[in-house]
Amino acid sequence: MSGVELSNVIKKYGETQVIHGIDLAIGDGEFAVFVGPSGCGKSTLLRMIAGLEETTSGRIDIGGADVTRADPADRGVAMVFQTYALYPHMTVRENMGFGLRMTGHPKPEIDSKVDEAARILQLDELLDRKPAALSGGQRQRVAIGRAITRGPEVFLFDEPLSNLDAELRVEMRVEIARLHKEIGATMIYVTHDQVEAMTLADKIVVLRKGRIEQVGAPLDLYRDPDNRFVAGFIGSPSMNFLDATARDGALHVPALGGTLDVPQTLPGDGRALSLGLRPEHLWLEDGDTFTVDLTEALGGVSYAYLKAADGTRLIVEERGDTRAKIGDRVALGVDPAKTMLFDAETELRIR
Numbered sequence: 001m002s003g004v005e006l007s008n009v010i011k012k013y014g015e016t017q018v019i020h021g022i023d024l025a026i027g028d029g030e031f032a033v034f035v036g037p038s039g040c041g042k043s044t045l046l047r048m049i050a051g052l053e054e055t056t057s058g059r060i061d062i063g064g065a066d067v068t069r070a071d072p073a074d075r076g077v078a079m080v081f082q083t084y085a086l087y088p089h090m091t092v093r094e095n096m097g098f099g100l101r102m103t104g105h106p107k108p109e110i111d112s113k114v115d116e117a118a119r120i121l122q123l124d125e126l127l128d129r130k131p132a133a134l135s136g137g138q139r140q141r142v143a144i145g146r147a148i149t150r151g152p153e154v155f156l157f158d159e160p161l162s163n164l165d166a167e168l169r170v171e172m173r174v175e176i177a178r179l180h181k182e183i184g185a186t187m188i189y190v191t192h193d194q195v196e197a198m199t200l201a202d203k204i205v206v207l208r209k210g211r212i213e214q215v216g217a218p219l220d221l222y223r224d225p226d227n228r229f230v231a232g233f234i235g236s237p238s239m240n241f242l243d244a245t246a247r248d249g250a251l252h253v254p255a256l257g258g259t260l261d262v263p264q265t266l267p268g269d270g271r272a273l274s275l276g277l278r279p280e281h282l283w284l285e286d287g288d289t290f291t292v293d294l295t296e297a298l299g300g301v302s303y304a305y306l307k308a309a310d311g312t313r314l315i316v317e318e319r320g321d322t323r324a325k326i327g328d329r330v331a332l333g334v335d336p337a338k339t340m341l342f343d344a345e346t347e348l349r350i351r
């Protein structure tokens, strides 16, 4: 049993509160990913679980034991950092066995654990090298290997791939997913990267300003966000938002130059709303409502950036190449069943 449970966890630096009472349960063997804008408290929360930051109040349980005030070494966790933090004068083997040597494990046991981690991470050939003779991806693999040899109940990853180039990131992402399948330990992972969050997580935790906005499986958050923030944060490119109002049972959307028939139950009070449209659910039609501002062709998909007469901007994702050219006048194709509606003030979803 090595789930992680946070109960009303609070962090203050002096007078400044950065984590505002987080309740969260991460199940045994679950892969949880913390996402959120810069400064929302992802790393702080992870470091509190690791014991590298003191918890101001609240309680942290790992494997059913209260570890709120426990030393990092006594929590059964191992952390992997963005910067690898390898010892330059030690070989890969020595780096990977370092934690076990420090805790006085016998050499044969250390060797067998290092060999096992090296096998899992395909580092067998590199055990005698020093970090300077490794690529970035190999160094990160050693850092992960060092975590594996310690046999933690919980792995904590703080943006482990953000120093790698795009190709290596993909490779290591797949590697981490495989590692999770193979060893089945609980993992908590902080990232800025949408694709990492969507592909690695069993459960994504979306944070904003030290509070949880929503917790859920990646596709549940994408398909069924509770509020405008989560809708805008999950999905790439981000959801478009258009100002709208409901009057006399119709949704008026100025940027679209008229009303839109949507399946949601509209509030009848002329309240300010926000219409959410995912770029991948839109298409271009003949018409005169928008001007094409810019196009980007990525090969498999292309993006058309549109601007309405009232200045509203949005992105349309098309499959393959786009026929749109900068300066073209176009209309927007919208499937009403795929729209989302939010209260402009509370940001809550209207279903």
Ligand SMILES: Nc1ncnc2c1ncn2[C@@H]1O[C@H](COP(=O)(O)OP(=O)(O)OP(=O)(O)O)[C@@H](O)[C@H]1O
Binding pocket: 013, 016, 018, 036, 037, 038, 039, 040, 041, 042, 043, 044, 045
């Ligand atoms: N030692 C500190 N003293 C005061 N404030 C701090 C300290 N460390 C972090 N903070 C503040 O706590 C908040 C959360 O920081 P944290 O690094 O956890 O955010 P983050 O979500 O990981 O951001 P990023 O994605 O940019 O790494 C920020 O507003 C930050 O300025």
